[in-house]
Amino acid sequence: MYPMSDLRPRFWETVPLKKMTPPEWEALCDGCGKCCLNKLEFEDTGELVFTCVACRLFDNDTCRCSDYPNRKRHVPECVILTPKTLAKSAYWMPATCAYKLLYYGEKLPDWHPLLTGDPDSTHTLGPSIRGRTVSELTVPEEDWEDYIFEEDV
Numbered sequence: 001m002y003p004m005s006d007l008r009p010r011f012w013e014t015v016p017l018k019k020m021t022p023p024e025w026e027a028l029c030d031g032c033g034k035c036c037l038n039k040l041e042f043e044d045t046g047e048l049v050f051t052c053v054a055c056r057l058f059d060n061d062t063c064r065c066s067d068y069p070n071r072k073r074h075v076p077e078c079v080i081l082t083p084k085t086l087a088k089s090a091y092w093m094p095a096t097c098a099y100k101l102l103y104y105g106e107k108l109p110d111w112h113p114l115l116t117g118d119p120d121s122t123h124t125l126g127p128s129i130r131g132r133t134v135s136e137l138t139v140p141e142e143d144w145e146d147y148i149f150e151e152d153v
Helices: 022-027 068-074 086-092 098-103 141-147
Strands: 037-041 048-054
16 A cells, blocks of 8 residues: 555546556556456356455455465456556446546546545445455355355455
């Protein structure tokens, strides 16, 4: 995490995603944890659903990756989100994700920490999954369908 002092005022409204500094890019993440959930795509319909089965590195208490700097080494399939990879990744990202919203020219939700100034606002006001997941280390992949989130994620 970078200090908020490293960020330009309301940068998300004026700076294109490709021109953001690393601290600005990282600050867009609201910390909901949804991108760390395993997803299922049904071949017959193309429907994408989120499960409550989280990546093995996901910390259910903090709602963050337990080894963010080295995540790709431990989880080779982990997507490192960048302005270049965003176009290919947006379809599977949660509807409330700031990266996805800004990519499609939409505004940040009112509960986003950049707007509230409160790093916990995602957990108190927004769509956090903190405390609502199980580790993929404890659920066999063939059982993930039993763990689909029923509400929109």
